[in-house]
Amino acid sequence: MKRLHLLLTLVILIPLGCAKGLDENSVRATAQGEVIGFKEGETYVWRGVPFAKPPINELRWKAPRPPELFESRFEAKEFSEECFQPLGIMTGEEGGWTGAEDCLYLNIWSPAWSPEELAEKKVPVMMWIHGGGNIIGSANTYYPSHMVTDHEVIVVTVNYRMSNLGWFRHPALRPEGSTLEDASGSFGTLDNIMALRWIRENIYEFGGDINNVTIFGESAGGHNVAALYASPLASGLFHKAIVQSGIVSHSKAEEAEAYYPEDGVSSITSSKEVINRLLINEEKAEDIKEAKELQNKMSLQEIKKYLRSKTPEELLTAYRDARPKRGGMTRVFNDGHVVGRKGIYESFTNDQLRRVPIILGTNRYESKLFNMRNPKFVRWGEGEGALAKVFSWVGIDELPLEIMRPDFYNAVNQYSSDSWKERAADSPARQLVASGHRDAYVYRFDWDDLPVFQEVDFGVLAGAAHALEIIFLFPAAFDNYVIKNIVIKDSYDEVKKLSDQMMSYWAEFAYSGDPGKGRSNNLVQWKAWSESEKYIIFDSEEDQGLVMVESEVTVDSIFNELITDERFTQDEKCQLLFSMSYSGDEFPIELFNTYAEGYCLTLDYSDILEIMGEKEGDDDD
Numbered sequence: 001m002k003r004l005h006l007l008l009t010l011v012i013l014i015p016l017g018c019a020k021g022l023d024e025n026s027v028r029a030t031a032q033g034e035v036i037g038f039k040e041g042e043t044y045v046w047r048g049v050p051f052a053k054p055p056i057n058e059l060r061w062k063a064p065r066p067p068e069l070f071e072s073r074f075e076a077k078e079f080s081e082e083c084f085q086p087l088g089i090m091t092g093e094e095g096g097w098t099g100a101e102d103c104l105y106l107n108i109w110s111p112a113w114s115p116e117e118l119a120e121k122k123v124p125v126m127m128w129i130h131g132g133g134n135i136i137g138s139a140n141t142y143y144p145s146h147m148v149t150d151h152e153v154i155v156v157t158v159n160y161r162m163s164n165l166g167w168f169r170h171p172a173l174r175p176e177g178s179t180l181e182d183a184s185g186s187f188g189t190l191d192n193i194m195a196l197r198w199i200r201e202n203i204y205e206f207g208g209d210i211n212n213v214t215i216f217g218e219s220a221g222g223h224n225v226a227a228l229y230a231s232p233l234a235s236g237l238f239h240k241a242i243v244q245s246g247i248v249s250h251s252k253a254e255e256a257e258a259y260y261p262e263d264g265v266s267s268i269t270s271s272k273e274v275i276n277r278l279l280i281n282e283e284k285a286e287d288i289k290e291a292k293e294l295q296n297k298m299s300l301q302e303i304k305k306y307l308r309s310k311t312p313e314e315l316l317t318a319y320r321d322a323r324p325k326r327g328g329m330t331r332v333f334n335d336g337h338v339v340g341r342k343g344i345y346e347s348f349t350n351d352q353l354r355r356v357p358i359i360l361g362t363n364r365y366e367s368k369l370f371n372m373r374n375p376k377f378v379r380w381g382e383g384e385g386a387l388a389k390v391f392s393w394v395g396i397d398e399l400p401l402e403i404m405r406p407d408f409y410n411a412v413n414q415y416s417s418d419s420w421k422e423r424a425a426d427s428p429a430r431q432l433v434a435s436g437h438r439d440a441y442v443y444r445f446d447w448d449d450l451p452v453f454q455e456v457d458f459g460v461l462a463g464a465a466h467a468l469e470i471i472f473l474f475p476a477a478f479d480n481y482v483i484k485n486i487v488i489k490d491s492y493d494e495v496k497k498l499s500d501q502m503m504s505y506w507a508e509f510a511y512s513g514d515p516g517k518g519r520s521n522n523l524v525q526w527k528a529w530s531e532s533e534k535y536i537i538f539d540s541e542e543d544q545g546l547v548m549v550e551s552e553v554t555v556d557s558i559f560n561e562l563i564t565d566e567r568f569t570q571d572e573k574c575q576l577l578f579s580m581s582y583s584g585d586e587f588p589i590e591l592f593n594t595y596a597e598g599y600c601l602t603l604d605y606s607d608i609l610e611i612m613g614e615k616e617g618d619d620d621d
Contacts, residue, residue: 022075025115030202033070038077039112042149046076046108046206047140051198052191054102055161060308061173063181064104064194080105082138083159083166084312086320097313099138101165106158106195107139109148110206121207124214124510125199127238128157129192131219131245131467134330135163143476150500151507151519154208156199160191160224164319165312167330169256170271172304180337181233185256189227189332189339196228196237214240214510216359218470220330222246222424227332230339230347235354240513242359242506245366245420245466248428250343253333259292266324268331275303277318278310348431357513358432360425361443361535367416369466372400377409378461387453390482400456410460411567412576415558419580419587422553429529430552441515441528442535444549445469447498449540451489458486469538472499473506494540501546502538524548559591574600 026037026044037046052064059065083103087096113121128144130137139157148155160166166188174183181190192215200210215238217225222243227250228234229241251268260266260273276291285291298306307315334343347353371377383391383399391399403409425442432440445468450458462468471477471487478484478495488495504518505526511519515526524546526536534552539545558580562573577595580587592600 028205034073048080048105052104063190079140085136110154122209124212125154125208126214129217129221131221134220158195160188172300184335184338186338213238216242218244230344264325273322277321348428351435357439359441362421363445364464366420366466426553446539449491475499
């Protein structure tokens with residue numbers, strides 16, 4: 001069965017077609033020279049504008065360098081290639097590769113102001129960072145025209161290096177005299193910082209306010225927003241931040257360039273293990289043991305030459321093959337320069353750091369996106385009719401036929417999603433407020449009014465799953481055939497209203513740093529996290545609508561609810577606790593060890609990790 005989460009990936013894919021004719025009224029004078037875009041509806045669009053030199057050849061695994069000057073007027077009418085990545089998720093095909101190393105380009109949308117109007121404008125700028133586990137994704141698949149025209153903001157979408165082209169550390173790649181940025185290994189993070197520098201230098205020519213920049217992103221993009229929030233190098237380059245379903249942990253620099261321990265458990269894909277896989281794939285070694293012996297005999301200069309001789313295909317293949325147990329998500333390193341030694345967490349607890357207003361949020365059933373393709377929960381098979389045809393268009397050759405034990409399925413996803421919310425939203429908000437920061441706003445996205453197809457309730461199957469909120473912020477997706485006929489179907493009016501409400505909150509936050517009652521000033525007041533009220537729920541009026549909630553999620557609240565939950569057997573409770581504890585920085589192993597007087601320690605968990613499905617960042621599997 002091909003990846004079902006391709007279906008939700010397609011919520012952001014819009015048939016953009018070719019750019020129309022260039023418009024002289026869209027000429028802008030940047031530091032690189034003149035750039036011209038085109039008019040599309042009520043917006044001006046500039047596609048594929050370089051914000052750094054191509055990170056190729058000697059600039060591979062280097063911090064981004066400022067872009068070259070244009071030799072003539074730059075025609076920004078075509079998207080650049082996406083950054084190099086596995087083929088499949090974004091295209092519906094499997095196997096192979098797409099994109100290029102030369103990918104550091106951004107896209108700009110602004111209202112289609114006349115020259116006279118432009119001279120008077122100074123509006124908020126919103127920089128979107130795409131998700132995809134820092135493995136896949138593209139700035140080109142998001143179409144923010146509604147946000148731009150409805151609320152008079154400028155939206156910039158950016159590409160950044162991914163996988164081991166974007167985050168990769170090895171002593172051979174930081175020879176004597178290397179800058180701290182070049183030595184950091186967090187090149188994807190530095191790409192986002194370079195994009196912010198480009199915005200600071202140029203966006204006023206497009207009508208943007210360089211002193212009012214909001215960064216926002218979802219999933220791995222949310223993680224990258226959190227990394228920028230914690231980075232001293234990004235300080236002053238943005239003024240608000242929105243983390244949507246992101247994670248706020250980091251990878252340890254030491255683990256990033258060390259061999260895995262004997263049990264194979266590591267939170268990061270190590271560069272040394274990547275080299276092992278390169279040697280095996282090239283048949284220079286038969287197994288890991290032999291590859292390790294060979295690598296240990298190589299000098300740093302030899303390793304540097306060897307790594308730089310490899311194609312992107314070879315590097316990403318080895319990166320995939322070298323993946324450790326426990327995920328190995330691609331994320332920022334605590335190098336002590338791009339991000340401090342204490343990682344992202346320090347930005348939530350240290351009142352000496354410069355902090356800006358922030359929104360943190362998750363979806364009610366994040367993990368359903370991953371668990372709904374797990375045969376332990378859902379029976380899949382061949383289907384017939386229109387739905388089967390639509391699924392086949394997006395590379396899915398089977399249909400969900402039955403949700404086994406729906407109550408159990410909802411329960412598993414409740415706890416795994418609550419755990420996500422605890423670590424990605426509630427705990428950071430608590431820490432920020434406790435350390436004196438008052439401008440922390442939290443949400444939970446609950447909309448789940450999906451239709452029933454062939455006796456399968458997609459509201460239960462997927463519900464408010466990971467990534468679903470994206471279409472509400474980029475509602476051009478409503479015109480996508482799959483979204484219109486499978487996701488929205490008979491709920492268009494309620495979806496459109498909730499989308500308008502969410503965009504109104506996001507835009508007001510971009511303007512003022514407080515989402516308040518939205519730009520429309522007539523919505524439920526979204527209050528900052530406090531002792532009395534915690535977060536807002538986004539849902540349709542047919543359900544609970546917009547409502548502020550007093551409760552919060554903590555490790556203790558998850559544990560206490562789970563141990564009394566009658567939807568689970570004792571063994572299943574142990575399995576769920578083990579799964580949540582296994583990730584180390586997400587749920588304390590002590591709770592697993594002590595539950596039921598140590599009963600859980602008597603069980604075999606060799607294959608039980610599947611109960612939780614795949615974690616955020618596993619989109620490349």
